[in-house]
Amino acid sequence: MATGRLVEVYLDLLSQPCRAIQILLSCTKIPHRVHRVALRKGEHRTAEFSKLNPMQKVPVLVDGGFVLTESDAILKYLANKYDIPEHWYPWQPERRARVDEYVAWHHTNTRPHAAKVFLLEVLLPAQFGAQVDQDRLERALLELDATLDKLESMFLRRQPFLCGDDITLADLLAVCELMQPLGGGRDVLKDRPQLQRWRSRVQSALGESFNEAHAVLFAVRDRRQAKL
């Protein structure tokens, strides 16, 4: 801080994990600079970006020469390294393990299933100008439904947040993922009051940073609705 060094992040706010990082940085006021990488324009495939991250993906963090990929690792690194409120990623082993547990499960459940709905309803049709594949969409919605059942009954249960009484990195990743289908005008929590209340609590805890990060997604939704 004395050197005025900023954490540099390379993000596309249409990407769910990128939003989670943006929100954490805003909420915790870690001094940072955002470099926008537009995936839809192929900016992740430029020679310059590939030098930074040969995997050609976002998000990427650069902290004084230390280059890090994978949103999980980036969020946890920020929590471990910087003086942010402990509730995000508690130090006590049992509480930390709960966050690690959800984040691991998120990768193979919440993330792929919610992202697939957005892919089928918005991205693929936009990219190929084709109609939505209704069969695949139906199956994707069923899979997401099963995932949301587990999210409610096994993680949230009667707690205010996914890992206990306070908001953590787990809630951040989950909420950004579950917001994504809204880009296609679909609220996947429409018939789930318990998860809606959780989402409201998360939004309240995150304040303005939540809306700022989701502005791009809302713009996508509004443009689509204008066309219809």
Added chain:
Amino acid sequence: MIYFQLLSTVIATISCRTHGYRPIQYGGAAGCAPARNEASTYITSMAASQQGEPAEQLDRRRTQQRESYCRPSLRGFHLADREHLVSMATGRLVEVYLDLLSQPCRAIQILLSCTKIPHRVHRVALRKGEHRTAEFSKLNPMQKVPVLVDGGFVLTESDAILKYLANKYDIPEHWYPWQPERRARVDEYVAWHHTNTRPHAAKVFLLEVLLPAQFGAQVDQDRLERALLELDATLDKLESMFLRRQPFLCGDDITLADLLAVCELMQPLGGGRDVLKDRPQLQRWRSRVQSALGESFNEAHAVLFAVRDRRQAKL
């Protein structure tokens, strides 16, 4: 100076037990956002000490705070850590529910053996459906292995279990280093592992061994070809982006990352296939990992080798 350290340790330990513990700042120097409005002596003393606290002292203080959460080292005495000393004395074992045919289960078995954390293994045979019994479902409604139970604390997901063991117990630091940049490298591989190494290697085993065994059908050669190509691309990235010129995936020492990766890449051997056959660099890595793990590696893989040997006997 000593008095200050002692005082700050006591304050830190007391504060750690309450809800509002603030994390240690690792970055040195005047660092980041100042602690916010929590009225705690610890915060005041930490903020005060941040102004020009010598790096060595900061480091010692961080270590003490961190260790106050760990099982006490047999080598040292930790102030006010009586709770942990008592439970160690009661000889409590970590309970794990594992099927050694499962790659993540083996990783946990190996870590527990290597680090000699006192534990008890409950075998759950997936192929016999033992994960679907009412009893097991009460323990883990997701009906999956591995599961850890530590004095009433129930935990699923192998990543979380491995990291919990590293955070809680006094094991060699190289497994999951505390320094943020080194820890982040392990977190980075483990995250990537989930959506790359694991699904692609597991699919080969599924197509070559599990599905034919379960349904008595022939191997679906087209699907197998595609799965092998995907695994090949993954192994390219493993070599070029993680291993590179390092001895291990995350640097000079073996970590949880190597453990997860090696167990996953051993799995196709159950069908007699060595996926590293044409990759000398990864073979050398595998040998280094096996050496570092010693007997625990072979013991954990005995079940998998038995599967391979039975299949070869049939051919």
